[in-house]
Amino acid sequence: MFVPLAHAQNLGETLQECPGTLTGSTQPQQIHLQMTDDATVMNVLWATEGRSNGEVEWNGQTATSADYCYNHDVAFHMASMTDLVPDEEVTYRVGSGGDWSEEFTFTPIDSSARHFEWISIADHGDSSEAMDVTEAIIADESAQMVTVSGDIAYADGEQSAWDYWFQEQQDSMTSIPWVTAVGNHENEPGYEFSPYEHRFDSDGQIESEIFWYSRNVPGVHMVFMSTEHDYAPGSTQYSWLEQDLSSVNRDETPFVIVYGHKPMYSSNSYHGSEIELRNALEELYFEHRVNLVIAGHDHFYERTWPVSCVQNGTYVNGANPQHIRGIEGDRFDSYMPPIHLVIGIAGRSAYEELDEPQPEWSAYRENNSYGWTRLVFDGDAGELRFTHHRIDGTIGDQFIIQEAPLKSEDDGGILGIPGFGVTLPLLAMFGAAMRRLR
Numbered sequence: 388m389f390v391p392l393a394h395a396q397n398l399g400e401t402l403q404e405c406p407g408t409l410t411g412s413t414q415p416q417q418i419h420l421q422m423t424d425d426a427t428v429m430n431v432l433w434a435t436e437g438r439s440n441g442e443v444e445w446n447g448q449t450a451t452s453a454d455y456c457y458n459h460d461v462a463f464h465m466a467s468m469t470d471l472v473p474d475e476e477v478t479y480r481v482g483s484g485g486d487w488s489e490e491f492t493f494t495p496i497d498s499s500a501r502h503f504e505w506i507s508i509a510d511h512g513d514s515s516e517a518m519d520v521t522e523a524i525i526a527d528e529s530a531q532m533v534t535v536s537g538d539i540a541y542a543d544g545e546q547s548a549w550d551y552w553f554q555e556q557q558d559s560m561t562s563i564p565w566v567t568a569v570g571n572h573e574n575e576p577g578y579e580f581s582p583y584e585h586r587f588d589s590d591g592q593i594e595s596e597i598f599w600y601s602r603n604v605p606g607v608h609m610v611f612m613s614t615e616h617d618y619a620p621g622s623t624q625y626s627w628l629e630q631d632l633s634s635v636n637r638d639e640t641p642f643v644i645v646y647g648h649k650p651m652y653s654s655n656s657y658h659g660s661e662i663e664l665r666n667a668l669e670e671l672y673f674e675h676r677v678n679l680v681i682a683g684h685d686h687f688y689e690r691t692w693p694v695s696c697v698q699n700g701t702y703v704n705g706a707n708p709q710h711i712r713g714i715e716g717d718r719f720d721s722y723m724p725p726i727h728l729v730i731g732i733a734g735r736s737a738y739e740e741l742d743e744p745q746p747e748w749s750a751y752r753e754n755n756s757y758g759w760t761r762l763v764f765d766g767d768a769g770e771l772r773f774t775h776h777r778i779d780g781t782i783g784d785q786f787i788i789q790e791a792p793l794k795s796e797d798d799g800g801i802l803g804i805p806g807f808g809v810t811l812p813l814l815a816m817f818g819a820a821m822r823r824l825r
């Protein structure tokens with residue numbers, strides 16, 4: 388239950404559903420940016436123990452917040468910073484009832500930039516491993532965004548866990564936006580999705596009405612979908628996905644990534660592949676040339692080969708497709724079927740049991756480490772680089788997807804690099820030998 392301030396007569400009425408907010412500190416906490424689909428507008432959300440009217444100050448401007456709550460005795464505030472100029476740093480602070488936060492800065496994302504770096508995680512929570520991941524994110528000064536593929540705070544009905552989680556991420560979330568897809572742990576006993584809807588604002592509506600949306604960042608169209616709502620053909624979400632994926636301008640965003648919680652490919656024995664999801668959406672992703680599908684849910688790391696079984700259940704490029712093995716990992720191109728990732732390694736206890744033998748579509752998997760993944764769009768090189776980091780500082784897996792098609796050896800060299808025309812047949816022979824060994 389909520390009544391946004393904009394439509395209420397007074398604050399007491401606004402927050403009457405949360406009597407615990409009658410008293411308590413109005414010092415802003417849990418401050419976090421929320422990226423809108425307009426590069427000139429950034430929303431900021433925060434919480435206070437006691438109810439109050441809030442405001443944000445930035446670049447000499449002020450805006451009042453909408454103030455609201457859900458059935459948890461904390462008041463929430465959301466305000467919009469407008470007239471932002473991409474790539475020009477913004478200094479801001481938020482205030483409630485005369486109590487102000489410290490000043491923070493962020494740089495609005497310039498969607499025409501030729502370079503963009505971000506971190507993707509899933510299945511986070513608050514374990515010591517999760518804190519290691521949080522610290523790594525805070526220390527990463529090059530990352531311009533964080534995505535979470537669901538299972539975020541693991542509050543599971545204990546609302547103070549959300550308060551704690553947001554406070555722990557504040558140093559990062561006040562300077563770069565965290566953008567989320569909803570997981571099964573956001574569907575909480577006694578609350579359903581209400582805490583998620585009120586604490587993350589994917590549509591600027593205080594209580595978000597959508598669980599699927601997209602954002603454009605430099606070089607990449609990102610789709611955030613929900614595996615926790617109906618996605619079958621004919622559903623509202625399916626229609627939206629179809630429309631959204633059809634409207635991507637590949638000249639502006641050559642790469643497309645879908646973030647969602649449950650994986651359509653996983654060889655972990657705990658949950659495994661979500662076959663219903665695969666049957667419903669794989670063809671759509673294949674048709675619209677989705678490059679990466681980044682999921683969590685199974686608490687391990689796995690990367691598939693570019694894979695699609697839409698043609699009568701036959702895997703296309705299911706094992707050892709054409710690719711180049713290089714020092715920075717395997718290299719693929721953006722015309723191949725999607726590569727599926729399970730990255731549920733950001734802190735929750737590892738699910739160690741794996742399906743054996745390793746399925747032919749599985750390229751790399753790791754079931755006993757924790758960490759995060761990092762992506763770089765390099766527009767000048769025309770490529771998307773992916774790296775899987777463990778909390779011990781080592782790298783587990785990495786690969787590259789290039790925008791242009793990989794040329795075949797018949798073209799007399801790949802990527803204009805002399806010698807690859809000779810190397811590739813050798814790699815193919817090696818690959819065939821390895822296949823026979825399995």
Ligand SMILES: [Fe+2]
Nearest residue numbers: 510538684735
């Ligand atoms: Fe999980």
Ligand SMILES: [Fe+2]
Nearest residue numbers: 538570571684
């Ligand atoms: Fe999950």
